[in-house]
Amino acid sequence: MKFLDRAKIYIKAGDGGNGSASFRREKYIEYGGPNGGDGGRGGDVVFRAVPNVNTLIDYRFKSNFNAQRGQNGSGQMRTGKSGETLILSVPTGTVILSENEEIEYADLNTDGMEYRAARGGNGGWGNLHFKSPTNRSPTQANDGLPGEERTVILQLKLIADIGLVGFPNAGKSTLLAAVTAARPKIANYPFTTLHPQLGVMYAHDREFVLVDLPGLIKGAHQGVGLGDRFLGHAERTKTILHIIDGTEPDWVTRYKTIRHEMESYGGGLTDKPEMIIVNKMDAENPEMWKERMTKLKRTARGKTIVSISAAGRIGIHELIAAIEKEFLKNEK
Numbered sequence: 001m002k003f004l005d006r007a008k009i010y011i012k013a014g015d016g017g018n019g020s021a022s023f024r025r026e027k028y029i030e031y032g033g034p035n036g037g038d039g040g041r042g043g044d045v046v047f048r049a050v051p052n053v054n055t056l057i058d059y060r061f062k063s064n065f066n067a068q069r070g071q072n073g074s075g076q077m078r079t080g081k082s083g084e085t086l087i088l089s090v091p092t093g094t095v096i097l098s099e100n101e102e103i104e105y106a107d108l109n110t111d112g113m114e115y116r117a118a119r120g121g122n123g124g125w126g127n128l129h130f131k132s133p134t135n136r137s138p139t140q141a142n143d144g145l146p147g148e149e150r151t152v153i154l155q156l157k158l159i160a161d162i163g164l165v166g167f168p169n170a171g172k173s174t175l176l177a178a179v180t181a182a183r184p185k186i187a188n189y190p191f192t193t194l195h196p197q198l199g200v201m202y203a204h205d206r207e208f209v210l211v212d213l214p215g216l217i218k219g220a221h222q223g224v225g226l227g228d229r230f231l232g233h234a235e236r237t238k239t240i241l242h243i244i245d246g247t248e249p250d251w252v253t254r255y256k257t258i259r260h261e262m263e264s265y266g267g268g269l270t271d272k273p274e275m276i277i278v279n280k281m282d283a284e285n286p287e288m289w290k291e292r293m294t295k296l297k298r299t300a301r302g303k304t305i306v307s308i309s310a311a312g313r314i315g316i317h318e319l320i321a322a323i324e325k326e327f328l329k330n331e332k
Contacts, residue, residue, distance in 0.1 A: 005156040005196070005233070007059035008099070011118050014042025014067040014083035016144025019124035022075035023137065034138055035077050036127040040070030042120030042147040043083030049092040049108035054198060056090065056156055067118070070144055073126045083120055090154060093236060097153040105152065109159065109236070117152060121145035155232065158196055160211035162323070163234035165262065166243035167254060168215030171279035173197065174310040175243060176212045179320060196233050203324040211237065216261050235267040239275065239326060244296075246280040246289065246307070251296045273330050275304045277319065282309040 017039025024032030045067050065088060071080030096105040096115060106115035124142030131138055164172040180199025197212040213230045234240065242258060244251050255276070262269040276296070281289060289307070297305060306322050308315035 004056045004060055005158075005230075007056045007063070007154045008151065009059050009063045009065060009154065010149070010151045011045045011086075011088075012064075012066045012149035013045050013086075013118035013120040013147030014069040015146050016040065016042050016121035016123040017070035017072040017080035018143045019126040019129075019141035020073035020075060020078075021127040021139050021141035024075075033136065034127040034131050035075055036141055037073030037075070037078040037080065038126050038129075039073045039123030039142075039144040040080030040082040041123050042070045042144065043067035044085045044116050044120050045088065045118040046085055047088050047090055047094070047096060047106065047108060047115045047117055049094065049111055049113045050089045051092055051111045053089070053091040054156075054158060056094070056154055058089075059154060067120060067147065069147075070120065070123050072144075073123065073141075077126070077128060080123060082123075085120075091156055091158075093157050093159040095155045095157060097155060099151040099153065101153055118148040118150060121147040157236050158198065158211050158233040159236045160198065160209040160233070161237060161327075162201075162208055162210045162239050162241055163237035164210060164212045164241045164243055165216060165231075165234065165258060167245060167248075167258065170215065170243040170245040171310045172212045172215070172243050175241075175277065175279065175308070176210055178310045178313060178316050180210060196230055201320065201323075203320050206324065206327075208323065208327070210241075216258055218257050218261070231262065231265045231267065231269065234262075234269055234272075237272065238330070239273045239323070240269065241323075242274055242276045244276065244278045246278045246292075247283050249292075251278065251292050252299045255296065255299060273326060275306065275322065275326055276300055278305065278307050279310050281307045282312045282314055 019039050020036035022036040024035045067086035068083030070083045073080045092111050094108050122145045124144045127138045127141045130140045166172055176199045179201045199210045201208045201210055211233050244254055248254055304322055306319050308319050
């Protein structure tokens, strides 16, 4: 299944049915009065959050959605049938925005949560409503009201416990494969990961959902590289795992660069608990590693820093234990 985290769609609720202008016609009964029924109400358009889905791909090839119209009223005071509600299923974590993205209509962040995005039109009145002492035979009946219509933006923000951020080729996908059953694409060139990848990590009796985000580079908040739009998936995470490539000479600069991009994006990302993972420890001289680690600890005071080799499966058990400990500390 392809990944799609953004879609623009047009929705229209059903129009109300028209009222009926009919008169009572029965044998041997004179002066039959008006008996036109009302039109049925148009169907609503409702978004519903569903679990176990993490893409908006269903809205890629179809972008117009119309709810059912209400039926017209008829004689003998029969009201038309109301139109059926159109249920549009979206992944849990979907945000519904206005077309200009200035208004957030709803944040469907819980399984089963619903939002009525467009209300169906009321049915028109039949001529029975217009009967009066001075108008015994009204021929007037109302048309149904039109249903609401609008264009909305669907923006998916994946719900995960841990977000993996860092430069391209830092080893985020390799780490995801090392601690979960996920099998992301891994290659020795930048921007291997083109869209977020999910995986589940188990630690004793607990499980943690991880999301691997495409790599950031300097200027990502201005659209450089793949930009920073995928950082929206990190907004719902509880902890950030900041992955640093240990073979790079200046860890501090790379750490500060990613932090700057997260701060420029906003969304409270820099306020979240953060762990720093320095990867590829088996590819560097231990003395050089120790020297760079000392400088990084001075910069990231108070942050948990773990050295690993995701490819060599070195330090993975220690990392999982550190993640579990970090969560327990933050839950107190």
